[in-house]
Amino acid sequence: MKEAATHIPLPGSDQAIIAHIEHEAHTNIKSCYQCGKCSAGCPVAFAMDYPPRQIIRLLQLDLVDEALKADSIWICASCETCSARCPRNVDIASLMDALRREALAQGKITDKKVAAFNAGFLGGVKNFGRSFEAGILLYHNLKTGQLFKDMELGLPMMQRGKVEVMPHRTKGRSEVKAIFERVAQMGGE
Numbered sequence: 348m349k350e351a352a353t354h355i356p357l358p359g360s361d362q363a364i365i366a367h368i369e370h371e372a373h374t375n376i377k378s379c380y381q382c383g384k385c386s387a388g389c390p391v392a393f394a395m396d397y398p399p400r401q402i403i404r405l406l407q408l409d410l411v412d413e414a415l416k417a418d419s420i421w422i423c424a425s426c427e428t429c430s431a432r433c434p435r436n437v438d439i440a441s442l443m444d445a446l447r448r449e450a451l452a453q454g455k456i457t458d459k460k461v462a463a464f465n466a467g468f469l470g471g472v473k474n475f476g477r478s479f480e481a482g483i484l485l486y487h488n489l490k491t492g493q494l495f496k497d498m499e500l501g502l503p504m505m506q507r508g509k510v511e512v513m514p515h516r517t518k519g520r521s522e523v524k525a526i527f528e529r530v531a532q533m534g535g536e
């Protein structure tokens with residue numbers, strides 16, 4: 348009796364990209380049976396173009412480009428409610444994270460503000476070992492050409508000590524920097 352041929356997606360094809368995203372997220376999109384419990388519990392689904400259930404459906408239909416260009420993956424707050432609620436153990440939060448990394452790797456961020464915020468946040472963690480809010484604000488505003496954006500909120504917060512003017516350098520920052528360098532060696536951002 349003939350054995351059924353194993354389907355191996357062509358490198359660079361949508362199916363290969365989806366298989367890579369599943370591998371990165373340690374989850375299987377085929378397990379999803381579209382019950383919608385993830386979307387019903389997501390606290391930011393109202394602001395998304397595709398709620399979590401629909402993101403999974405796009406991937407099931409091999410529409411990876413649509414998923415990578417969706418605002419939803421950047422609106423996701425990584426709260427993990429969806430993953431906790433899923434009756435099929437689909438780790439949607441991890442999938443959102445893998446989609447963000449793939450979108451960055453492919454330069455698929457259509458919103459420059461999101462990219463600037465992301466770079467500002469990661470730059471602070473890399474250099475100081477933790478997030479540096481004033482640095483994020485400054486970097487974001489410089490990169491997006493809106494120097495005084497949110498200053499009316501930022502300055503009073505700095506004056507009241509709610510946002511630190513100078514970065515706080517944590518003890519373990521060299522270890523954090525080493526993690527970033529290791530990720531870069533592995534081909535990450």
Ligand code: SF4
Binds near residue numbers: 380382400437
């Ligand atoms: S909760 Fe799980 S099974 Fe239900 S739609 Fe979401 S991912 Fe699919």
Ligand code: SF4
Binds near residue numbers: 392
């Ligand atoms: S992890 Fe993201 S997609 Fe899932 S419930 Fe939280 S915000 Fe929504």
